[in-house]
Amino acid sequence: MTPYIQAEQISKRFADYMLFENISFTIFKDQKVALIAKNGAGKTTMMEILAGNDEPDSGIITKTKDVKIGYLRQNPDLDDRLTVLEQALKSDNPALQVVREFEKAIKHNDHQAMEKLTVQMDELHAWDFEVKVKQILSQLKIDNFDQLVGSLSGGQQKRLALANILVNEPDLLMLDEPTNHLDLEMIEWLEQYLDRTNCTLFMVTHDRYFLDRVCNEIIEIDQNQVYSYKGNYSYYLEKRQERIEQQQASTEKAQNLLRTELEWMRRMPKARSHKAKYRVDAFYELKEKAGFRRREDNLELSIASSRMGSKILELDQVSKAYGDLILIDDFTYKFSRFEKVGIVGKNGTGKSTFLNVITQAIPADKGTIDWGQTIKIGYYRQDGIDFNPTDKVIDVVKNIAEVVTFEDGNRMTASQLLTRFLFPPESQYGLIEKLSGGEKRRLYLCTILMQNPNFLILDEPTNDLDIMTLNVLEDYLAAFDGCVIVVSHDRYFMDKIVDHLFVFEGDGKIKDFPGNYTIYRNSVEEEEERAQAEAKALAQAKEVKTTPTKPKQQSQKLSFNEKREFEQLEKDLAKLEEEKTSLENQMNSGELAPEALIEKSQRYAQLKDELDEKELRWLELSEKA
Structure with missing residues (x-):
């Protein structure tokens, strides 16, 4: 196997916090590897180091010569002055450079340049690249090729950066949270694309279905050590649990042996100088092993919700449109207690608009929205993180309440609440700007839940959260004593939480589907297969009807018609x-x-x-x- 990148004993510290220490691993050709670690453990920093944009405090990064790397950052650095197509074609690839120059010549009506570039396009087979670029952009729902990059939303820029990297066909593809800002249809397309491609893959993602279907190896950074698992996400879960159980069993065994050795070491001081040195050394190793405590910083979400009455939320013939773009058309629905609804649909079909309409953040064009008097909304917005970067973590919570009183009468200080949300006392006085993306989202979630809502509205809550936090959040929502509406592109998350779906089909049509996302997707595929089978059968019937009967024996010579x-x-x-x-x-x-x-x-x-x-x-x- 050909090694593409090798990390040897690398360490990195951020201020006073050690992200990782003496980590070693290798990425080989044809591997599809995912990096898993808790938020704040340095996943993005690791990607930046491997990509050559940052340096470790110690250790060596070795890259195989001439390996072409394509790196998708969480927040891509694009040129705002370029058009979408120019940015997508930005590359060192000669074929793509010619396509870009050809597009520029067309734009400026430069006939002399077009004549010269047409020959080069033929020689480099660049026409195929031009078609491929536009196909990938279309798959990622970017259709206005002349739009300036600076006018795109953050999500569109992320998708454009992804298109540029895929078109370049690198040897090693490095992706940091590639599924963020993609709708479910795009994610499934990217899954299939990466599964088919021959490129080597190294990525960070919280999408567990994506991990399971794309990756064949998992690298986990846990408690400053690195563990490698040759298999997909399902295999990783099984083997990780076995490893933890073995560590715990080994610690218990060491503790039992330590009691015997401790008695031996405490014998008379005069005799101690005659003890075998190897046994003394073994004692201290055993003592260290017996003292191992696995630090499981698990998020605890046991916050009670406010009581709710019989009336929850009633929508009657609600509509919303922007000009000719109809997002909600005469939607009527009455929510029941403890209902958990998932919202799915392509980008631009009105999912976030629907949430803003029902919370009356934006007015409906017509219809009525009637909330029950006992309902207390907790609205987690996709773009709701609006912290002052120079504020301290604890100040964010104290600005809401110094002491939180829960529905069951329990009281908790701001510091205690933050500790429960995995912000230990030593980190609570750190600045917001030093938090990772996932830690900021966890803090934002804390500020929402501490207000005891009984109707949670969650718009893309899974972005940037680590898998461990997602598991705890899923368990909390499954047992949540209230209503939940969630918009998410995380299929695993949706499958575990929701009872049914609102499917946004476009043109304002909203379908109520009884089941989770996987059940819905299977039903769609079955319908598509049935339609294809019917079309094929119809085509075959027409062919049989119109095709003339061939003679039983055909002459080897040309017939009259031939x-x-x-x-x-x-x-x-x-x-x-x-x-x-x-x-x-x-x-x-x-x-x-x-x-x-x-x-x-x-x-x-x-x-x-x-x-x-x-x-x-x-x-x-x-x-x-």
Whole structure:
């Protein structure tokens, strides 16, 4: 196996906090590896170090010569002045550079440049790259190729950066949370794309289905040590539990042995100098092993919700549109107690708008929204993190309440609450700007839940949270004594939480589906397969009906119809060759307008396919002539 990147004994400290220490691992060619660790353990920092954008405090990073790396950051650094297509084509790849220059020549109507670049496009087979770029952008729901990068949303910029990296076809693909800002359809497309591609993959993601289906190795950083698992996410879960149980059993065994050794070591001081040195050394090793305590910083979410009455939320013929874009059309629904609803649909179909309408953050165009008097909303917004970076962590909670009183009468100070949310006392006086993305989201979640809501509205709550925190949040929501509406692209999360789905189908249509996401997706696939089977059967029936019956024995010589076809083919081939020569002269003349040049180029590609097909048929008939 060819090693692409090797990390040897690398360590990194952030201020007074050790992210990781003496970590070693290797990424080999053809591996698809995921990095798993808790928030704040340095996953993104590790990616930056491997990509060459940061340096470890100690240790060595070795990269195989000429390995081409494509790195998708959580927050990509793009050129705001470029158009979408120019940014997507930004590359060291000669073919993509020619495509980019060709697009620029068309934009500026530079006939001389177009004439020169057309030849280079043919030589480098760059027409295929141009088609591929536009296909990937379309799959990622970016259709306006002339739009300036600076006018795109953060999510669109992330998708554009992903498109640019995929088009470049690197040897090693490094992705930091690639599924953030993708809808479920895009995630499934990316899953299939990465599963098919031959590139080596190293990524950080919290999407467990994505991990399970794409990766064949998991690297976990846990308690400043690195563990490698040769398998997907399901295999990792099984083997990780075995490792933890073995560690605990080993600690218990060491503690039992330590009692015997301790008695031996406490014998008379005079005798101690005569003890074998190897046994004294073994005692101290045993003492260290017996004293091992696995530090499980598990998030504890046991906050009670406020009591709710019989009336929850009633929507009657609610509609919302922006001009001709209809997002919600005459939607009526009455919520029941303890209901947990998932919202799915393509980006732009109105999911976040729906949440803002029902919370009356934006007004509906028509219809009524009636909340029960006992309902207390906790709204976790996708873009709701609005902390002052120079504030201290504890100040964020104290600004809401110094002491939190829960529904069951229990009281908790701000510091105690933060400790429960995995912010130990020593970190509570640190600045917000020093927190990782996942830690900021965990703090934001704390500020929402500490207000004792009984109706939770969660818009993409899983972004940037580590898998361990997600598991605890899922258990909390499953037992939550209230209503939940959740918008999420995390299919695993949705499957564990929701009872049914609101499926946003576009044009304001919202379908109520009874089941979780996997059940819904399976039903969609079954419908698609049924439709394809019916279409295939219909096509076959038409073919049988229209196809003439062939004679039982066919002559080896040309039939009358084949002779006529053979003669016609000779005429067609001559005409096609003339057209091909004419097109080549026109494209090389430099006199064509940009639109005409593109049209001629497309016809030229079609013409070559027609010639190949007719020449092959001519050869078949000529053998019988």
